[in-house]
Amino acid sequence: MNxxxxxxxxxxxxxxxxxxxxxxxxxxxxVILWKAWMLRRxxxxxxxxxxxxxxxxxxxxxxxxxGGFDRGQWVLPLIRATQLPADGxxxxxxxxxxxxxRALRGALHAVMRQLRFGQVLLATVGATAPFVGLLGTVWGIxxxxxxxxxxxxxxxxxxxxxVGEALIMTAAGLAVAIPAVLAYNxxxxxxxxxxxxxxxxxxxxxxxxK
Numbered sequence: 001m002n003x004x005x006x007x008x009x010x011x012x013x014x015x016x017x018x019x020x021x022x023x024x025x026x027x028x029x030x031v032i033l034w035k036a037w038m039l040r041r042x043x044x045x046x047x048x049x050x051x052x053x054x055x056x057x058x059x060x061x062x063x064x065x066x067g068g069f070d071r072g073q074w075v076l077p078l079i080r081a082t083q084l085p086a087d088g089x090x091x092x093x094x095x096x097x098x099x100x101x102r103a104l105r106g107a108l109h110a111v112m113r114q115l116r117f118g119q120v121l122l123a124t125v126g127a128t129a130p131f132v133g134l135l136g137t138v139w140g141i142x143x144x145x146x147x148x149x150x151x152x153x154x155x156x157x158x159x160x161x162x163v164g165e166a167l168i169m170t171a172a173g174l175a176v177a178i179p180a181v182l183a184y185n186x187x188x189x190x191x192x193x194x195x196x197x198x199x200x201x202x203x204x205x206x207x208x209x210k
Contacts, residue, residue, distance in 0.1 A: 011143055014169075017136035021129065021172050028125045028180040031118040035183070039190045042072050042115065046194055049075035050201050074111055074194070078202050081107035082209045100209055104202045111198060115191050119184060126181035133173015140166025 048069040056062035063079050070076050081103040141163055 013139050014136060014143065017132060017139070017169060018172070021132055021136070021169075021176050024125045024129055024132070025176045028122055028176065028183070031121055032179065032183045035118050035187050038072070039115070039187060039194070042074055042194055043190065045070050045072050046074050046197055046201075050197065053079070053201075072114075074115075074198065075201065077107040077111055078104060078198065078205060082205055096209075097206070100206045104206055108198060108202050112191075112195055115194060119187065119191075122180045122184040122187070126177045126184055129177035129180065130170075130173045133169045133171070133176070136169030136173070137166050140169055 049066045052065040052069050053062045053075065056065045059079075059082070063076065066075050066079060082100065144163060144166055
């Protein structure tokens, strides 16, 4: 019996669980493909952008040079943050080093929010999909056993088929969760590498400008 037949023979709860798993799988794969492309580009942009900055003769020239490499705007926000706010505001309070620290910290946090986008969804799918599949399995077994008991004929052959079909939901839950968990861990390491490089660059900028 194929998956379509199993789905058509399920009741409303079984179909709802299957649709939920399909939605979770679709959402996680969209995020996986997008983040794989984005992080690969971001890693190259950050490395080239930082190198271009330090090869520039001045800060103005550095911003122009970095702009040619920084397609995703990962490094430029840190450079722009060195343009301190005008006097007369709380943002301008404190000495120059404190102002630079606040500005660079805010720019770095904004960039990291972009890099981490989608991680919560992958973590949620990875943590909940097996239990959603298990719910579908438990409900499917219950529904199958009720149907078998109502027929008045109970045998191992009549039990094995419906129970086996219900177990498909557990396999589906694992199939949804495993790619999400692997992607979450891999992306987390890639984000950590980019974050370390950006933090180092922000520290160097602060020392250069204070």
